[in-house]
Amino acid sequence: MDIKRIYKIYNYRKRQKNIKLYNQAKENCLRQIEIAEKVKKIFLEKFGAPLPSHYGFKQYSIILQKEKKYEQAISICILAQK
Numbered sequence: 001m002d003i004k005r006i007y008k009i010y011n012y013r014k015r016q017k018n019i020k021l022y023n024q025a026k027e028n029c030l031r032q033i034e035i036a037e038k039v040k041k042i043f044l045e046k047f048g049a050p051l052p053s054h055y056g057f058k059q060y061s062i063i064l065q066k067e068k069k070y071e072q073a074i075s076i077c078i079l080a081q082k
Contacts, residue, residue: 025059025063026060026063028056029056029057029059029060029063030056030060031056032054032055032056032057033056033057033060033076033079036054036056036057054080057076057077057079057080058080060076061073061076061077061080064076
């Protein structure tokens with residue numbers, strides 16, 4: 001897997017014109033969320049606190065809100081705070 005692909009969330013901005021890009025943006029958010037705990041540990045070891053905001057969590061919660069999946073959006077926000 002190309003690590004750069006994980007961070008290409010810009011596809012979400014083009015979602016209205018291309019559903020494939022919309023779905024890819026969602027997948028990229030989920031990939032970022034999957035590796036978040038590992039990255040968090042590394043970040044804390046190298047730089048200490050505070051942690052920066054996490055774009056994958058933020059963008060995915062926005063996507064869920066727009067899909068009217070409010071409970072899932074809240075769950076993602078709670079997970080992001082851990």
